[in-house]
Every structure is written in structure tokens, then in C-alpha cells.
Amino acid sequence: MTAPAARIPAVHTSAPAAHHYTTLGLDSRKVAIWAFIGSECMLFVSLISTYLIYKGRSVVGPFPHETWTDPATGRVLKPILNIPVTSASTFVLLMSSLFMVLALAAVQNKEKPKRTRGERILGNSKLWLWMTAIAGTTFLGFQAFEFTSFVHEGLTIRTNLFGSSFFTLTGFHGAHVTAGVLWLVTLLAIDYRRGLGSRDSLLVDIAALYWHFVDVIWIVIFTLVYLIK
Amino acid sequence: MKGTDRLRRLASYAFLAAFAIAAASCNEAHPNTTLVPHSDYGREIDFLWDRLLLLGTIVFVLVEAALIFIVIKYRRRDNHPTPPQTHGSTKLEITWTLIPAVILVFIAVPTVRTIFITQAQAAPGSLNIEVTGHQWWWEFRYPEYGVTTANEIYLPVGRTVNFRLRSADVIHSFWTPQLGGKRDVVTNRTNYLWYTPDSSTASSVWNGFCAEYCGASHANMRFRVFTVTPAQFASWVAGQKTPARFGAVATPAPTGGQNPPALEGSASGYIFPREKIPDYAVPHAPIPPGLKFTPGLTGNAARGKQVFSGAACIGCHSIAGNPVAMGVTGPNLTHVGSRSTIAAGRFPNAAAYLALWIKNARKMKPDVLMPTLGLDEYDPVLKAKVTAATGGLTDQQIADIVAYLTALK
């Protein structure tokens, strides 16, 4: 009959539920981020489905995997996707997830004593947050490079069904990465100002969940758009 | 007791009202009813409908009766003891889950059967009609006969007609309620709809509607279907195939005799007699206020042909036999004189309406593509007056065109 004891992580930053009882013993923001991710899945499912529906149905080129000859001008357009380059950017994004994991671990273990040089490096939350943000920004740089080169090669968002669905899908993903980078920079700012400690695990955990989600979406996009012909 | 009496009285009023409505529906004055089929397709659907209505009525009566009974019987009375705090009954739950499921089986099985029957390919030898939906008129082509017309179809009874439906712009829906269900008319794909009008429907007229919201004049996108005997159909086709006699250029008499008489159109094939068209197929739309035509003008068809061939008309309309009239944006006018309505069923095909239509189509039918042509008329879409510089036509010129078009039987 007595209320079950609720184990709540101690987080002081604008956390309403921190000192209040919660049914699952979880911070409400943890629950909310999962709901948000579920919703975002449907968002990307809709974008990806549209891309797949329109695959192979563009009336004019350039095409992702095939050559196209413009019947009007006779110009030959090569398949426009650059798998090697995009593989590199994918690798960078995947590494960023690793860095994020390390950043979270560093924050969670901030108060533990570090004895070796290795432990100090691993425990440097600022380092790993920077690495994640830089990797994310590098990925965005690759995307920007890809978009501009596509435009130069004659593929814009208005050119054909492929252009519209490709740029919208990857553009939305890129916007999500950008938001994630801004989030990381904000965490860095907090780390510099007052330091992030184990009491801030939740904040970094939520950011990490979002970041991994964005990475997973990219893996799906990369597979369906770039790898599968 | 007062509550019960009042409820009982209300219930009986409600039943009376529903019955009255139902009775009113069963009489003849419902020319677009879906409840009386006139084709094989219509009968398939009607069978399903009858079953749905029967089962639906039974469920309705049982559920509402139970509701009314319980609501009255278990009213709280004075000194009412605490009711039994029943939480549920697994038996009841199973029962009232299974019974609806069984009822649904009686609907599902004939449904699936009918889906596959009605969506099978049309029988070989069917009459193919290509339907193209435009905002806001219907283009009909009989490819096997080389006939192109608009807003009117003739069908031979007893022969399956297979409609091939495509849209030239937005999504429309092709519907002749008395002959069958509807099918959407969509761009970039062809939909099919077929049915066989009953032999008993010879010499009948049916209304057709667009049934998918397609913009400003969606309500004005109507058509007519004439179901006729095979002989009458053949005669109609023969007439429609040939270029309008009027359109033929008058050749000088080869032996130096008199030139052929001034061209007059004549009905060269069967046309459903106007006087036999029932009232429900005659449009009653009023003429918009403020649209006037000079009274007492007589049109000259030969002059009309000249005006027509030099005006904006030829940019959108075709008349087989008139070599300059080859536009495809608007309805084919080769035999426009033979049709019973104009403007896709909005107005009767009579000189007075035709004249006003040419004068200011956009006022007659909201937002149509056909521009306002009358001199000094206000074009509600361009929001400007028509001037001579922009190709405005005088009433006399319009009267001449009307004479020309009327002769294109």
C-alpha cells in the first residue's frame, strides 16, 4: 500500500521531475525522447517511402545509378551518385556515434579518479563532445560538397522526381544533423561554463540517443539510396 | 412515468418521420437513384447494397431497441437500491464479438466475389470509349469509329461498354448513378469501368456527374448518356463520323451548273429527339443576372463560319471539315448542333444560351478556361473588360457564330 520508492537520477538543470516521484522511476525527458524518436521514424519512413516509390520513374535525368542521354541536346549524363565519397562521409558519421558514446561515458564517470593518461583522455568529456561535433560537421561538409556538385552536374531539387525526393530526404536528414551539432555545441558551452558531471548524465544521454538515431537513419538512407540499385 | 411517455412519443414520431422519408423515396421522381439498377454492373452492386441495408437495418433496430429499453427500464426511482456493481461478463463479450464477426462474413464473401467480377477485363467485343476528364467538361472518343465528341455519349443497349478513363489535368470521377458505380479519372494512369445497359433501357436518357472535387466548376461538370437501340446507335455513329456537312467547303459545280446551295447543316445520323428528353435531363440553371443579349438579331451561318475561323475560337476547338479549326484544348464542335446541352450539361443547347455562352462563358460558368469574348463584357477571371483590341465580338458576330454552330448537326 505504500508508494514504491522511486530511484531518480539527481539532475539539477531545469528538471521538473528530478525531485518528484515518477511511475517508471525514469526522468520524464527520457520517456519523451523515445516518443520523439518514434515520431521521427514515421517522418523518415514517409520520406524514404516516397523516394522508393519514385525510384526509376523520373522522366528526365540525371539518374542515380544509370546513364542518361538527353534526347533534346544529346548530352550524356553519367550516374550522379558518388559511392566512394559518400562511403567516406558515412564512415565519418559512424565514427561520430562512437565519439558520442565516449562522451557520455566521460560524463557519467566524471567524478571517478583518473590514474593513467589513457583514462584521462577517455574521461575528457570536452574532447569527445568536440570530436562528435566535428565529425558531424565534417559529414555536413561532405553533404554540402555533394549537393553543390550535383547542382553543377545538372541535378537540382526541381529537375526531376529523383532530384526532388533525393534532396528533400537527405536535406531533412542534414537538417537533423545540424540540429544535433547545435545541441552538442550547447552541451560544450555548459561543460566549459560550469562543467558536466555525472548529475548531467541524463542531458548527455538524451543527446546521445538523438545522435544515434540520426546516424541509424543515415545508414538506412545510405543503403537504400546509394547502395541498392 | 412522464419521462417514459415522452420518450415513447418521441420514438414513434421518429419512426413515422423515417418511414415518411423512406416512402417518399420510393416513388418515381428520382432520376439519379442508385437504388434501381439498369445494367449488369448496377445489379451486382445492388445485390450487395440490399444485403447491407437488410443487415444494417436489423442491427440498427436491435441495438437501438436495446438501448431505448434499457434506458427507460433502469431509470432511477425513489429509494432505488444500489445497483449490482457488475464488472463484466466474459460470455457476453465473446457472444457480442462473434455475432458481428459472423454478420461481417455475410458481407465480406459476396463483396470479394463482386470485386473480382466487376474488375475483371471487359468482355471481348466491348464498345471502347476513351473518356478524358478536363476541368470542367468531358471528352469522349470512340476509337473504333473515329468519333470524338464532348459531354454526351450514345450507348447501344445490350452491348458492354468499356470506358477507358484518363484525366488531362486534375482528378475527376466518372459517374452515371443509374447505370453503375463511379471510377476516378486520374492523370498518368488509365482506369477502366464497364457495364452493359439493359435492353429495357432503349430510348432512355441518363444523367452523369463528376464525383471528385476538381475546382470551381466541379458542380457544373455534367454529361448525358443516351441508351438507344443498336440500329439507332449505328446511325448516330455514322453521322458523327462524318465531318459536319456544313464544314465542307462548297465546291463549284464541275459542269458549270449552279453552285451547291448555301450550306445548311442537316442531321446526318440518328439524334435522340429533343422533345423526348425528360425534364431531369434538361438543365434549368438560370442565366446569371446582368448578362444581356441584343434582342431580335438573326445570325447568318456562312458569315458565322468566317468569324469563327478568324477568331480566338480556333485556338481551342476542332471542327472536322473546317481545316483551320483544329484546337484541342476545348470540346470538339464538329457536331455540336446535335447535342442536347452545352457547357457540360449546364445549359440547354439553344440559340439563346449559346449566344450568352460565347459572349461571356466565364460569367455563365465560374472560372472556365474559355475566355469572355463579348465586346465590353467584364471577364471575371482576368478582371478586365474585353475590347476590340483583345478580340471582342459584337452581338451580331456572336449571332452569326451561333447560326453556324447550330447548323453543325
Place this chain on the structure above:
Amino acid sequence: MATTAISTPAYGGEYSGEHSGLWSWLSTVDHKRIGILYLYTALFFFMFGGVEALILRAQLGAPNQHLVSAEFYNQLFTMHGTTMIFLAIMPLSSAFFNFLIPLQIGARDVAFPRLNAFSYWVYLFGGIFITVPILFAVAPNGGWFGYAPLTTKAYSPGINIDFWVIGLQVLGVSSLAAAFNFLTTIINLRAPGMTLMRMPMFTWMAFVVQFLLILAFPVITIALVFLLFDRFFGTNFYNTVSAGADPLLWQHLFWIFGHPEVYILVLPAFGLVSEVLPTYSKKPLFGYPVMVYSGILIAALGFGVWAHHMFAVGMGPIADTFFGLTTMLIAIPTGVKIFNWIATMAQGAIRYTTSMLFGIGLVALFTIGGISGIMHASPPADLQQTDTYFIVAHFHYVLFGGSIMGIFAGIYHYFPKIMGRLLDEKLGKIHFWLTFIAMNLTFFPMHFSGMLGMPRRIYTYDAGQGWDLYNAMSTVGAMIFPFAMLIFIYNFFKSRKSGEVAGSNPWGAGTLEWSIPSPPPEYNFAKIPTVTSRYPLWEGKEVDHESARINSQEGKTAAELGIVMPYNTIKPLLVALGLIVMFCGLMTTPILIAVGAALMVFSLYSWLLSPLEPEHH
């Protein structure tokens, strides 16, 4: 019923002192106030949408009329649908989600009070944005369902559709934010002992609806993004003319959202009725577990029936069969609910309060709507019914006869809790009967005009088509609604000021919200109760009497009880303002986009970096 002479002002003894005045409402984060804001705003839009309908019915009262132009009629029917669905019914449900959920689960507020306020302001600004255009006759005119390619720039070159696309995107943000909030609240803030299977039915249905919202709204968001991009940036998603786009893409995306949406519209009303019927029958809800499972099943199946809106489109026999069968299947859990409600009343001691009448009305009228729905489920039969007034009849029976009746049942039931006073029962009964008669007189004849061949969405019809009688009846019926609503509005405002004082549990109901004063104090529960049954106030031997006694005490402030309340803050309103300004910029100048974005981001950072409530240990 308490008749103690408490000096309870018109509403909310708590809304005095520093808690009164315009600023306190603009900066509130209290779920009860936000619920009241939703209620007033939604009732206003309900009446606005009703006026649009009255004009429509006047135009259709006789054949070949010209009371309004074709263009304006098309705007009216578009806005009537859009207003009723997005600005009236959904927000009315939100009013109840807001006010009730924390009270029913024994919480002090929702999980994210500031996000809650944000949802409301986005709704208000979005609602204004999408409604003002009709005053200038440039309202959206593509139907509430906005089928492409009609709504692409090629066929709708004006700004009408721009308002629609942007307005709906904005409203979607409001709904999604609220859904994350309520989902988290219901999962994570239930009182000790309140397992999921002890939650009140309204909260259960609300819970299911939040899942529907978070999964369905992203799909229409993308559909609208595609349309927005096509219209503003020249993309090709719906460009069937030159790019080979699929003309059905919009329809699929829209209805994958659209069908769950109708369950979003009706399940909250089902939840309300599931509170009302047991209370006035004086017995618990019959078959509670089945009611829960059927709600979950309806929501899950609801994602598998969407193409029954597309039976005429030519998807082919296999798709038609599949969706026809799933649609028939979904009738089973829906029917089961009707039977359980009837069984709830059986053997009860029924009090005919206005709330109960509306509840019974829902059962009676939704049954009719459900039956016509099954009739549409057979694809070949539907080819005669779809796009006719038969469909209009069906969805008004389920949306008016279902959602609206349920919502009114909820209003009459919960008004005392919200305002502290009872609505007048005599006026209430007149409101009910006028509404019931008007509803049936307006919509029942539409079954007939539909089956007699009358298509939908037509601004006029010709004489001699056999539809005159039914249209005349519908028009007469429609004209009764204003009288019903006027009586309701009069009752609402009069009772707010001088209605009979309600006390904490005027109806003798059994759930937690009735254990606290009316209106509730800002902290809701002085002591979070422990719950051991579904009806904590009824199930005799295990009622937490101690908590009930403490919680029913009036006049204590949060400070006296040592309860920390969140700060009021204007930041959610500012973020909402930034959002709408940004979208306005899309239709005007990029400068506004920048200004709006800056306001949004700055206010958002300010919000996120400031504490919700004072520090406490």
C-alpha cells in the same frame, strides 16, 4: 454535495491576487488554465465553423441558388471541414486532455508544463492564421483533404492553398508537441498504485490517441512538406503534368494520416462517455479490460484501413479486397464498445442529467454512423456511395453524433469541476433536445440524397434531380443549431457566475479528480494519493480515505503545504510567436523568416536554460 458558504469567486478561487489578469493567462503553465484556454478557443472555432455550415446549407436549401458564388462556396466547405476537425474537435479533446489527465492520474501537472503552454499558443496562432483569410475571401478552397494535383500551383495558383499548407503545418506542431507531453505524463506521472489497468477510461483513450498522434502526424507533415516545396520551390512531388509524378501519392500519404485522425477525433469522446455512463448509472463500466483492448485494437487497425477512402481510385482488386476486409474487421472492436456501454447502463439506476442524455445520444447516433460506415466498407457498394452525400451523412453521424455529443457530455459532467459551479440542468436539457433534433433533421436526409445520386462538394444542383426535399430538410435542421448553441453559451456564462456551487463531487463519481475541490487548487492534490482500484472513491474497503480527506480541504495555498509550483513564463508564447512569424515570412518576405527564426531560437534557448520551478531540496 457541498453547499458550504465558501467565498469561491466566479471560477477558481486560486485565480486571484497575483494569479489574475491578462498576463497571468499569457504566461500560465498550469494545465488547468491551459485547458480552459483550449476550451474557450475551441468553442469559438466550433461556432465559427458552424456559421460556415449555415451559409452552405442556406445555399443548398433549394436548387440553382446564388446566395454565394461558386468560389466562395468552395472556400466555405473547405474551411468548414478544416475548422471543425483541426480547430474545434481536436482542441476540444485537448481541453479535456489538459484539464483532466493529471487530475485523473493523481499528478500535479503534465510532464512538461511549458511545452504544454507552447502547444496552446501555436494552436491559437495557427488557427488565426488559417481562419482570417476567409474574411477576405482568399480562404483555402481545395477541400479539407486538399487533393493534389488540384492543390498544386498549376491548378491553384492563388494564395488560398498556401494558407492551408502553412496553417496545417503549424497546427501539426501544436498537436505533436502536446502528444509527446501527454504520452510522457500518462506513462510516467501516475500516482502510486495506479497501474495501467486502473487508469480511468478517459485517460486510457487519451493514451491511445497520443500514440496515434505521434505516428500519424509526421506522415501528413511530409505530405504537406511535399506540397509546400512544390508550390514554393518548384519541386515535382505532385507534378503529374511534366515530371511523371504519381497522382495517388498525396492520397496515400494523406489518408495514412487521415484515417488514424478520425480515431483521434472520436476516441476522446468515447473516453468521456465511458466516464459519464457509469457515473449516472451508479455502476462501474462494463467490461473495462475489453474496452481497453478494443481501444488499442481500433488504433492499431486504424493504420491498416486508410485506402478505404480510395476505393474509387482504381487500386486493383487485391488492394480493394485487403482494405475492404480490414475495414470490416475494425467494426468489431467498435461495435463491442457500443454493447459494453449499453451493458453498463443495464441494471443501473440511471439519472437523466444533461450529461447523461448526451452520453446516451452518442451511443444512439454513433451506432447509426457505424452502420453506414460498414456499408461503405464493401468496395463495390462504396462505388455508389463514395463522393456522395451518403458519406457526408456517415461522417457527420460519427463526428457530430459521436465526437460532439461525447464532448458535450464531458462539458456538462466536468464544468462543475472546472468552474466550481453547476450548469443549469433545465437549459441543458433544452440544449440537448434541440441539438439532437437538429442533428438528425440535418443529417439523416443526407443518406437519401446520397443514394439518390447527389454528389459531394457541389455549390449548387439542378432542379428536378429528386434531391430538393432532402436538401430542404437538411437546411431547416441546420437552422436549429444556432438556437441550441445560443442556449448553451448563455448557460455557460450565466452558470460560471451564478450557478449552483458544486463542491468536490456533485455527481457522486468514483475517480480521483472528484476527490479534490472544485475548482481544484493550483497544486491539484495536497497529498498524492495511493490508488488500489479503478474507482478510488467507490470501491469501498480500499479507498485511501486519508488522502481523500486531505485532498478535499479547501483554501490551502501551495506555499502553506510546502509544494513547489512552476514559474509562470511568457517564453512558450514567444517561441510560438516566432514560429508563426517565420511561416508568415514564407508568404511575404524572407526578412520575416529571419526575424521569426531569431525570436524562436532565442526564446527557445532562454526557455531551455531556465529552471521550470524554484530550487528545492
